[in-house]
Amino acid sequence: MADVNPSLTTLRPEPAGPRPASADAPLVELIELFFFAYRDFVADPDEILAPLGFGRAHHRVLHFVNRHPGMRVTDLLDILRITKQSLGRVLRELVDQGFIESRAGPSDRRQRLLYPTPRGEALAHEFVALQSRRIAGALDECxxxxxxxxxxxxxxxxxxxxxxxxxxxxxxxxxxxxxx
Amino acid sequence: MADVNPSLTTLRPEPAGPRPASADAPLVELIELFFFAYRDFVADPDEILAPLGFGRAHHRVLHFVNRHPGMRVTDLLDILRITKQSLGRVLRELVDQGFIESRAGPSDRRQRLLYPTPRGEALAHEFVALQSRRIAGALDECxxxxxxxxxxxxxxxxxxxxxxxxxxxxxxxxxxxxxx
DNA sequence: GGATTTACGTCAGCCATGTTGACTTTTTTC
DNA sequence: GAAAAAAGTCAACATGGCTGACGTAAATCC
Known part of the structure; x- marks a missing residue:
């Protein structure tokens, strides 16, 4: 928020320091804070993703596969709430480029269980480190x-x-x- | 998350009741909770948007214009972090369909200050009510x-x-x- | 053991929403 | 009067959603 309209932000001087929420302030402030917080939170991995030719969809998929190795495709669909076709595209790219591999389920061989490769694990860890850093900083301040x-x-x-x-x-x- | 793989979720029985985070649990749990919370949070307005032929981009624009009436296009760009062209499309649709109107700035006539119409205000309020309800419920529980x-x-x-x-x-x- | 269901994948096309780059108009500022 | 700023626009393209139709292998049901 580099250059917001002075008439919206700086016209009237503000008291310094953190402001306590007034008891009856509407929850709309939390709506907006949630938006801004998430906006910055998901932007963190972008610099890592761009040079790889990946987007945020790849990040989400890799994250959950790495965190929950051996998960089924169906589980991932249920988590991400997207269609099989949308997931399919992104997943194929991650598999083709050696970040994820899928093996048939040992008991149910229809299933494709998803695992991160070492390379995928390393990348996923970068993302977690980046986002954890933001969260740790925020918690420290609180x-x-x-x-x-x-x-x-x-x-x-x-x-x-x-x-x-x-x-x-x-x-x-x-x-x-x-x-x- | 209706039908998650039993092998991932129900294989080992869990103690009932809320679980305190262990002191050294990694922050990755907060990464995931943030994802899930935001996923559900932004999904709320979808049912209202769909019949109007609008998407989440329209929601974001209308929300901020309603909440900060008289804001400049530049301010909105800075908040949303998208390009002028992306905003332009969505904004035009909202103006054409009578949810937002733009007037030249009184002091600087290059500016287009954005205001919700009564209709826009009503719609924006529906969204706020919906999302506030979720937040209020969450805070109550906490x-x-x-x-x-x-x-x-x-x-x-x-x-x-x-x-x-x-x-x-x-x-x-x-x-x-x-x-x- | 045959019918059905499930898990997964794929093709084709479309839509929403983001991007870059180039350019114009109007107005303000220097 | 030149330069900069605010906004709009055209064109082209990328990402990541969607629907619908269909195929295949494996498990399950009767």
Whole structure:
């Protein structure tokens, strides 16, 4: 936000320092903050993606495959909420360029279980490092308890019927991560 | 997340109730929760948009114009971080269909200041109501102090150099809202 | 064991929304 | 009067969504 209209932003001088939200302030401020925060959050990986010829769709796919190795195509569709065809394009590029590989499921051979290659793992880790850095900085500024507060808030913002699935997914990934 | 692979989610039974984040759990869980929360958050207005032939781009534009009436095209470009041409298309449709109108700036007649029409205001309000409902529900579940915690976290997630501008923008809108 | 369903992939085409680059008009500023 | 700024526009293209139709292999059901 380099050059916003002075008439919108600087006409009337502001008191310095953080401003507490007034009790009856409308939630619209949170709507906008959520927008701005997410805008900057997803922009982080762009510089890494561009030279590879990838976009944000590739980032999302690689992230979830790396974080939840062995996931089925169907699981990914359910997470991303896009069609098989849309996913197919992006996934094919990631497979062709050696970031992801798919193996037939051992028990159900119709399934294609998705795994990151070492190269895919490395790239995914770059993204996580980048975005974690932003989050860590934000939590630092917020002080003690901010992390749990943020976690609870974000969970509560998810559709009620999806929360259990999301939490299970995350817990499972964390458990697997620790047992490696 | 209706039907996630049982092998990913239900193979090992989980203890009931909310799970506290372990102190050393990686921030990647927040990365994912942010993704899921935003995914559901922006999906809310879709049902209203579809019958009008509008998309999420229209929602964003109308939201900011309604919330900050009289803003310049440049301000909007700076907020949305898209090109003049991309904005132009969406804006033209909103103007043509009577949701937004643009008037020459009184002091600088090169500017086109953007205002919602009554119809635009009504539509924008529908979106705010919808998204506020989700946020209010989430805050309720989180208990006292959640709102301020969420506000601080989201602000801290914004690029440092943009925070002042964003906060000024929001404060200004709130002031104007109250003085009407 | 044959019918059905499931998981996945693919072709074709379309749409929404982003991009770059070039150029014009109007108006303000220096 | 020259330069810069605000906005609009045309053209072309890329990304990443979508629908609909269809194919194949494997699992499941009766």
């Amino acid at each position: 002080g003690a308890g901010a992390r749990e507060a943020a976690r609870r808030f974000l969970v509560a913002m998810i559709d009620a019927e999806d929360r259990a699935g999301v939490e299970r997914l995350i817990q499972r990934a964390e458990r697997d991560r620790r047992s490696r | 208990g006292a102090g959640a709102r301020e915690a969420a506000r601080r976290f989201l602000v801290a997630m914004i690029d440092a150099e943009d925070r002042a501008g964003v906060e000024r923008l929001i404060q200004r809108a709130e002031r104007d809202r109250r003085s009407r």
